[in-house]
Amino acid sequence: MSWLDSVKWDRDGLVPAIAQEAGSGDVLMVAWMNREALARTAELGQAVYFSRSRQRLWHKGEESGHFQQVHELRLDCDADVVLLKVTQLGHQPGVACHTGRHSCFFQKLDNEVWTSVEPVLVDPERLYNK
Amino acid sequence: MSWLDSVKWDRDGLVPAIAQEAGSGDVLMVAWMNREALARTAELGQAVYFSRSRQRLWHKGEESGHFQQVHELRLDCDADVVLLKVTQLGHQPGVACHTGRHSCFFQKLDNEVWTSVEPVLVDPERLYNK
Numbered sequence: 001m002s003w004l005d006s007v008k009w010d011r012d013g014l015v016p017a018i019a020q021e022a023g024s025g026d027v028l029m030v031a032w033m034n035r036e037a038l039a040r041t042a043e044l045g046q047a048v049y050f051s052r053s054r055q056r057l058w059h060k061g062e063e064s065g066h067f068q069q070v071h072e073l074r075l076d077c078d079a080d081v082v083l084l085k086v087t088q089l090g091h092q093p094g095v096a097c098h099t100g101r102h103s104c105f106f107q108k109l110d111n112e113v114w115t116s117v118e119p120v121l122v123d124p125e126r127l128y129n130k
Numbered sequence: 131m132s133w134l135d136s137v138k139w140d141r142d143g144l145v146p147a148i149a150q151e152a153g154s155g156d157v158l159m160v161a162w163m164n165r166e167a168l169a170r171t172a173e174l175g176q177a178v179y180f181s182r183s184r185q186r187l188w189h190k191g192e193e194s195g196h197f198q199q200v201h202e203l204r205l206d207c208d209a210d211v212v213l214l215k216v217t218q219l220g221h222q223p224g225v226a227c228h229t230g231r232h233s234c235f236f237q238k239l240d241n242e243v244w245t246s247v248e249p250v251l252v253d254p255e256r257l258y259n260k
Binding site: 002006020024025027029077078079104106109112114 | 132136146148150154155156157159160172202203204205206207208209227228229234235236238239242243244
């Protein structure tokens, strides 16, 4: 039995995958993986997700060059969420978000308003149009 | 418009919610929230999830006494994942997992085998039968 069979895929064959920065502990992003994405991630040592909008494998960084080096893979007690300890490559500090920010979790609830609290480090136009 | 309307609930009316320990940065667990759970979490300052298995609100700690104090709520760029910065109450160090471990992410992929790498801090029998 493969380690991939231990994962409890949802009705769409997916699990959420959290990318956490190894050095800082910052939660950078959450994306989804199917069985093939998780297998490829383990083989490559770089994060490969499944894009739900494009319905295909998405090797993070394939367009931007901002790959994620994967140091460790974790599975939770229910076997339905994956945690990746990563180094976010391509910029210092790492830019994981398509908005050009370090982390996708840049909106903080403040007096019942979601407020952007993290700076844009890279112009998103420059991330994708090189 | 309410801040709750900014959240992109999935077809079941849920979003994944990550509980991250404020002090250590450790990712403790992932559960799900519906609109009411997120509203209650913000009101209470303690994590309230929606249990998919029991199909009801689940005030984390209601049985074990291990409540999660919420310091901060974050929303990601796609508005479909919530991140909670918490203090895990009830034990030192915090025990977030129903197995009696600090974190639910205690299985590490090691040579194609998921291996438990975190100690059980509290007998799970004692967590729920008091």
